[in-house]
Amino acid sequence: MIAMTRRRWLAAAGIATAAAATAWLAACGGFMNEYTFSQSQLQSALERKFPFNKRYMELFDIQLANPQLALDPARNRVTVQFDATIDNRLFFRQPLTGRFALDSALRYDPPSHSLVLQDPEVRQFDVQGMPAQFSRQLNALGGILSEQLLQGYPLYTFKPEQLRLAGAPAEPGTITVLPDGINVKINRP
Structure with missing residues (x-):
C-alpha cells in the first residue's frame, strides 16, 4: 500500500x-515579441504631438497642425499632411496658410524610445496667397522643414513595459508599414 x-x-x-x-x-x-499599431492608434499618438511651432532663421514662424497620417506599404513609408501657417511680419501683411505634406521612412530612436521620421521628403507645399517672388524660397523652406526640423520627429513613443521581453530589456527591430497599421518586431539586445 x-x-x-x-x-x-x-x-x-x-x-x-x-x-x-x-x-x-x-x-x-x-510575451509580446512584436506590436502592430493600427492607423487610428498612430493617428491619435501623432495628434497629441501637434501643433508644431518653430522659428526658422529668426525670420519665419512656422506652425504645422492637424496632421493626417497615410500608410504606404508598397514603399514601407508613411505620408503625413499638415495644415501649414507661415508668418513673417517683414514680408507678409498677414500669415500665409496652406498644406504641407511629406513622406518618410521610420526608424527606432533609442534615447527617446520612439518611432521617428527618417529621411522625410516634401511631397507638397502649397501656400495660398504666396507672392510669386517668394515661391523659390518657399520650396527651399519646405525642404528645410522636412530635412532639418522634422528629421527624427517622433511618430509614436513606446511605454516602458512595451520594451521588455520576458522581464529583460528589449528594443524594436524591423519596422514594417502595413495597409492598416505598422508592425514592429521586438528583439532582445
Whole structure:
C-alpha cells in the first residue's frame, strides 16, 4: 500500500511538474515579441504631438497642425499632411496658410524610445496667397522643414513595459508599414 501511494505521489508530482513546465513555456512564448499599431492608434499618438511651432532663421514662424497620417506599404513609408501657417511680419501683411505634406521612412530612436521620421521628403507645399517672388524660397523652406526640423520627429513613443521581453530589456527591430497599421518586431539586445 505504501508503494502504491508513493507511485501515485510520484505520478502526481510528474504531472504537476509537466503542467508547470508547459505553463512556463507557454508563458514565455506568450510575451509580446512584436506590436502592430493600427492607423487610428498612430493617428491619435501623432495628434497629441501637434501643433508644431518653430522659428526658422529668426525670420519665419512656422506652425504645422492637424496632421493626417497615410500608410504606404508598397514603399514601407508613411505620408503625413499638415495644415501649414507661415508668418513673417517683414514680408507678409498677414500669415500665409496652406498644406504641407511629406513622406518618410521610420526608424527606432533609442534615447527617446520612439518611432521617428527618417529621411522625410516634401511631397507638397502649397501656400495660398504666396507672392510669386517668394515661391523659390518657399520650396527651399519646405525642404528645410522636412530635412532639418522634422528629421527624427517622433511618430509614436513606446511605454516602458512595451520594451521588455520576458522581464529583460528589449528594443524594436524591423519596422514594417502595413495597409492598416505598422508592425514592429521586438528583439532582445
